[in-house]
Amino acid sequence: MKILVSVKRVVDFNVKVRVKADGTGVETANVKMSMNPFDEIALEEAVRLKEAGVATEIVVVSCGVQACQETLRTALAIGADRAILVNTDAELQPLAVAKLLKAVSEREKPQLVIMGKQAIDDDANQTGQMLAALLGWPQATFASKIRLEADRAVVTREVDGGLETDAIKLPAVVTTDLRLNEPRYVTLPNIMKAKKKALEVLTPDALGVDVTPRLTTLKVVEPAKRKAGVKVADAKALVDKLRNDAKVI
Amino acid sequence: MAVLVVAEHDSKSVRKATLNAVAAAQKLGSDIHVLIAGHEAGAAAKAAAQIAGVAKVLHADAPQLRDFLAENVAATVVSVAKNYSHLLAPSTSNGKNVMPRVAALLDVQQISDIVAVEGADSFVRPIYAGNALATVKSRDPLKVITVRTTAFDAVAAAGGDAAVEKLAAPADSGLSSFVGRELSKSERPELTAAKIIVSGGRGMASGENFTKVLEPLADRLGAAMGASRAAVDAGFVPNDWQVGQTGKIVAPDLYVAVGISGAIQHLAGMKDSRVIVAINKDEEAPIFQVADYGVVGDLFQIVPTLVEELKK
Numbered sequence: 001m002k003i004l005v006s007v008k009r010v011v012d013f014n015v016k017v018r019v020k021a022d023g024t025g026v027e028t029a030n031v032k033m034s035m036n037p038f039d040e041i042a043l044e045e046a047v048r049l050k051e052a053g054v055a056t057e058i059v060v061v062s063c064g065v066q067a068c069q070e071t072l073r074t075a076l077a078i079g080a081d082r083a084i085l086v087n088t089d090a091e092l093q094p095l096a097v098a099k100l101l102k103a104v105s106e107r108e109k110p111q112l113v114i115m116g117k118q119a120i121d122d123d124a125n126q127t128g129q130m131l132a133a134l135l136g137w138p139q140a141t142f143a144s145k146i147r148l149e150a151d152r153a154v155v156t157r158e159v160d161g162g163l164e165t166d167a168i169k170l171p172a173v174v175t176t177d178l179r180l181n182e183p184r185y186v187t188l189p190n191i192m193k194a195k196k197k198a199l200e201v202l203t204p205d206a207l208g209v210d211v212t213p214r215l216t217t218l219k220v221v222e223p224a225k226r227k228a229g230v231k232v233a234d235a236k237a238l239v240d241k242l243r244n245d246a247k248v249i
Numbered sequence: 250m251a252v253l254v255v256a257e258h259d260s261k262s263v264r265k266a267t268l269n270a271v272a273a274a275q276k277l278g279s280d281i282h283v284l285i286a287g288h289e290a291g292a293a294a295k296a297a298a299q300i301a302g303v304a305k306v307l308h309a310d311a312p313q314l315r316d317f318l319a320e321n322v323a324a325t326v327v328s329v330a331k332n333y334s335h336l337l338a339p340s341t342s343n344g345k346n347v348m349p350r351v352a353a354l355l356d357v358q359q360i361s362d363i364v365a366v367e368g369a370d371s372f373v374r375p376i377y378a379g380n381a382l383a384t385v386k387s388r389d390p391l392k393v394i395t396v397r398t399t400a401f402d403a404v405a406a407a408g409g410d411a412a413v414e415k416l417a418a419p420a421d422s423g424l425s426s427f428v429g430r431e432l433s434k435s436e437r438p439e440l441t442a443a444k445i446i447v448s449g450g451r452g453m454a455s456g457e458n459f460t461k462v463l464e465p466l467a468d469r470l471g472a473a474m475g476a477s478r479a480a481v482d483a484g485f486v487p488n489d490w491q492v493g494q495t496g497k498i499v500a501p502d503l504y505v506a507v508g509i510s511g512a513i514q515h516l517a518g519m520k521d522s523r524v525i526v527a528i529n530k531d532e533e534a535p536i537f538q539v540a541d542y543g544v545v546g547d548l549f550q551i552v553p554t555l556v557e558e559l560k561k
Contacts, residue, residue: 016513017377026381038495094349095358118495122376124361125345129319130353138424139319141346144488154428158488159342160441160497165428166318172424178478178495179488214358218371218384226520229541231532235554238526239561241542246524248445248503249470249559 001148002057003046004110005080006101007039009064009071010121023219035071038116040078041176044183045146046114047079054148057081059108063092063100069199076194077186083199084108088211090204094122096211098130103207105135110171112153117142117175128175138168144179250334251280251304255326255348257341258285258293263300265442266339268403271300273396274337275404276366280304283411284329286322286418288315294413301405311418316427317343323350324419330355330391334369340395340498341441352393359393360385364400378494378517398441399500399521433487435474440490443473445503448492448519449485450477452508452529452548456485462552463507469559475499475519477509493518508548511536528552 011017012034017026035043049055060080062068065087072083086100105113118125132139140146140155144163147154148170156165158177168174204211232238242249252274257264267283274281282305285294294308307329313321326347330336336351338344340362352359364382365373371386372394440446447467449459459474467474475497476490492499494517504522509515511527511534519525520539527540528548537543544551 011377013514017380019381026377093358095353095356098353120378120494123378123494124359126349126352126359126361129346129349130359132319133323133350133353138422139346139350140425141319142342157342160489162430162432162487162489164430166316166425167428168425169423177488178482214389215360215385215387218386220376220381220383223375223379223382226525226539228538229525229543231537231543231545234544234546235551235558238542238544238555239558242503242524242526246503246541248524 001055001112002059002108002110003049003055004105004108004113005039005043005046005058005060005075006113006115007043007060007062007071007075008036008116008119009033009062009068010036010119013037013120019220019222023221025217025220033067035074036116036119038118038176040183041178041180042114042116043075043078043080044181045176048181049148050079059084059110061086061101061104063088063097065089072199073194074186076197077190078184082197085199085201086204086207087201088204090211091213092211093213093215094124094126095130095214096209097127098134099209100204100207100211101127101131102134103209105131112170113173115173115175117177128173132173137172139173140166140168141175142177143174144177146174146180251282251332252277252335252337253329253333254281254283255336255338255344256283256285256293256297257339257343258287258290260287260290261292263293263296263406265403266341266398267297268300268406269398269401270337270339270396271302272401272404273363273366274335275302277335277369279334282307284309284326286314286317286325288312296406298411298413299407299409301408303409303411306411306413307416308413309416309418313421314418318425318427319346319350320422320424321418322347323354324422325416326351327354328419329416333391335392335394337394337396339398344395348393348395355391355393357389357391357393358387359395360387361395362397363394364397378513379520380513397498399498433489437467438471438473440473440475440492440497441499443501445470445472446475446499446501447472447505447507448475448477448509449480449507450509451479451483453480453485459486462549465556466505466552469556477515506536506540507552509536510534511539
């Protein structure tokens with residue numbers, strides 16, 4: 001079974017982002033960039049499926065600027081077999097990415113696409129569901145467990161009230177939640193090996209996809225800051241504050 | 250043109266998140282219709298008809314809609330989309346699952362998790378774990394939107410008298426099926442609807458301590474219980490307790506963070522709470538930067554004393 005995994009290059013989750021002074025976005029120059037953490041989980045799951053003999057090939061794809069090649073090399077070091085960059089400097093919104101991934105899926109014909117449930121930069125939580133819709137495939141979002149059978153996947157999903165399990169026919173799209181697995185660290189020998197793996201570069205034009213953004217960002221501002229409050233000595237003083245100052249209990 | 254709110258319901262009643270989404274829809278100034286997609290959910294459709302400000306309820310009743318599978322619900326929403334200028338749903342796990350599928354089928358770029366309506370085509374939404382707020386303008390003729398429930402005060406659940414209209418559901422997609430559900434059983438208020446939340450982090454050290462130490466405090470306050478990602482990952486408590494950027498977003502009147510250091514990702518889920526209390530042994534913990542009241546010390550001593558003080 002061939003698995004396609006998509007990865008996004010995002011500002012590292014440890015970075016506290018700053019809004020640009022001109023209000024056009026957030027500062028990304030000279031900021032540490034990493035693979036979106038949910039995509040790391042997606043890739044780890046694919047690699048485990050290959051190690052278990054279920055998957056035969058893992059193709060990893062990223063859409064965006066040239067620097068996404070670094071993210072793809074990391075993915076190859078984690079265990080993907082080959083990589084595809086859909087290269088563009090244009091701003092990509094989830095619908096456009098879903099269209100690019102659809103075009104790549106039609107070329108690669110994977111049985112399963114695994115991707116992160118959301119990217120930690122735009123927090124949209126859309127691309128997987130959109131890709132499934134465009135391909136006419138079923139979807140299982142927010143996965144915490146994936147079991148593959150002959151022609152279907154049985155997926156346990158993290159939902160508001162607890163856990164829900166759905167069965168979806170293959171081919172399908174699965175998006176990952178935090179508890180699916182714990183991604184491995186990349187080792188040096190694997191980084192070296194990854195340099196020799198194939199990395200193909202495509203463009204939206206070559207794939208016949210119009211990526212024109214549908215949303216225009218009018219402005220980006222910092223949210224109102226919470227003022228740090230006071231430290232109180234003990235539980236008794238706390239109850240007094242909550243009852244008499246804040247009046248919340 | 251009217252706007253459509255895709256309701257979150259449990260067949261018998263309408264969940265509060267729907268009332269928040271209707272509140273967001275009201276800002277658009279058009280007639281509001283509510284869709285109840287389900288099976289044997291007539292009671293929920295009746296409840297929806299009573300929501301203040303709702304002009305019409307569409308009730309799609311079919312066995313394949315019972316478990317709210319994305320494929321079937323999205324097809325149902327798409328079947329009526331041409332009648333509307335905006336399609337909204339609360340940012341619940343169902344809303345997040347279904348709406349992007351709807352948007353893609355309609356060739357629309359969805360606007361996720363809005364916190365303010367600036368006009369018919371402009372909305373404010375948080376990005377980067379809420380560390381920035383973006384105002385975006387859509388050029389799609391139809392808008393598909395999910396609503397951050399904490400940002401809109403719920404409309405009244407009663408007072409309306411809308412007509413309920415039957416809607417035929419498209420056939421089962423045959424692509425997916427429901428297998429089962431393990432829902433956390435609790436007598437407590439629901440996390441996203443609670444007025445008070447008591448939340449525990451890595452500092453709780455075990456699941457047993459959540460029961461022994463934190464539960465009595467939650468009982469005393471009539472509070473819902475939540476947790477940080479660290480506590481969920483460690484297996485102390487179930488996944489649906491997680492508050493944060495990718496878990497539940499909450500904004501209660503009082504949020505008590507116990508043994509939670511306050512990573513950006515956790516703060517993203519609770520920093521709009523009205524009053525925040527932090528109890529932590531590390532006085533440098535970032536949680537104190539957003540807390541209105543902080544107590545530095547050993548939670549295993551402070552929390553039981555707090556319970557005793559609350560009894561007085």
